[in-house]
Amino acid sequence: MEKNYLKDKPLELTNDGKLTFFFLGIGSAFSKLHYQTNLLIIKGQDHVLIDCGTVCPTALHNYKSSIINISNFLITHSHADHIGGLEESALMGRYVTKKRPNMIITDEYKDLLWNSSLKGGLAFGEIYEGKPLEYHHFFNQIKPEMISKSPRPLYEINAGSINIKLYRTMHIPDSAKSWSDSSLSYGILVDNRVIFSSDTRFDIDLINWLLKDYPTIEHIFHDCQFFPGGVHASFQELSTLDPEIKKMINLCHYGDNYKNFHPRDNGFAGFARQGCYYIFN
Numbered sequence: 682m683e684k685n686y687l688k689d690k691p692l693e694l695t696n697d698g699k700l701t702f703f704f705l706g707i708g709s710a711f712s713k714l715h716y717q718t719n720l721l722i723i724k725g726q727d728h729v730l731i732d733c734g735t736v737c738p739t740a741l742h743n744y745k746s747s748i749i750n751i752s753n754f755l756i757t758h759s760h761a762d763h764i765g766g767l768e769e770s771a772l773m774g775r776y777v778t779k780k781r782p783n784m785i786i787t788d789e790y791k792d793l794l795w796n797s798s799l800k801g802g803l804a805f806g807e808i809y810e811g812k813p814l815e816y817h818h819f820f821n822q823i824k825p826e827m828i829s830k831s832p833r834p835l836y837e838i839n840a841g842s843i844n845i846k847l848y849r850t851m852h853i854p855d856s857a858k859s860w861s862d863s864s865l866s867y868g869i870l871v872d873n874r875v876i877f878s879s880d881t882r883f884d885i886d887l888i889n890w891l892l893k894d895y896p897t898i899e900h901i902f903h904d905c906q907f908f909p910g911g912v913h914a915s916f917q918e919l920s921t922l923d924p925e926i927k928k929m930i931n932l933c934h935y936g937d938n939y940k941n942f943h944p945r946d947n948g949f950a951g952f953a954r955q956g957c958y959y960i961f962n
């Protein structure tokens with residue numbers, strides 16, 4: 682079921698217990714029409730924000746909420762449209778609300794995210810006990826458990842009532858031959874029901890594996906670009922999927938020229954919409 686955000690009402694961070702996806706943004710990295718692609722998952726008293734791009738704090742503000750209301754993060758990879766808003770969360774948490782948000786993150790990705798991205802803007806906020814600050818001064822790590830190594834690393838965590846599985850994806854560089862020689866990036870499966878691909882190149886092995894091992898999957902939100910090549914699954918590549926799979930897919934992370942494309946005519950469920958609560962009964 683789809684329910685539109687009601688203008689001027691605060692974004693709902695709790696609900697009656699139904700698994701709900703709300704896209705704060707639905708556009709590509711450089712979209713000027715949408716707030717990039719940032720996904721809020723809500724279920725009962727629990728919420729997790731999947732990715733926090735450059736314009737995510739502005740999106741939250743315009744949905745009558747605030748980055749300081751987000752208590753749980755999960756970051757899929759280090760492009761700025763997925764992490765650019767984290768510094769604001771970190772600084773507001775340390776110096777304004779005096780709270781450390783939770784972040785669901787593997788040790789491997791925590792080291793990469795801190796040392797290659799966040800450290801530059803955060804470490805020298807102060808000298809604490811004689812040393813610059815570190816990751817744990819800003820975020821509380823919630824470590825998912827590895828539940829399988831094959832066919833690719835699979836991690837699991839229960840964020841309250843929300844079950845999340847993380848798996849490796851094949852996003853950058855475009856010269857990589859598989860997920861194993863790609864830079865760290867993750868997609869997620871929620872409650873064994875809904876896939877959010879985050880950013881990945883077209884990866885038929887991934888789709889076939891998940892649908893085979895988790896026959897309870899009922900919906901897929903898949904990133905998409907409107908040209909071949911590059912580091913996302915293209916509209917043309919996704920159009921080659923089995924019609925039964927395409928029916929389950931809403932496209933996201935799309936460019937500002939999206940009105941030139943017609944996913945329903947190509948057998949997809951459609952474009953995912955920004956500012957819409959997708960409620961899974």
Ligand SMILES: [Zn+2]
Pocket residue numbers: 758760852880
């Ligand atoms: Zn990306």
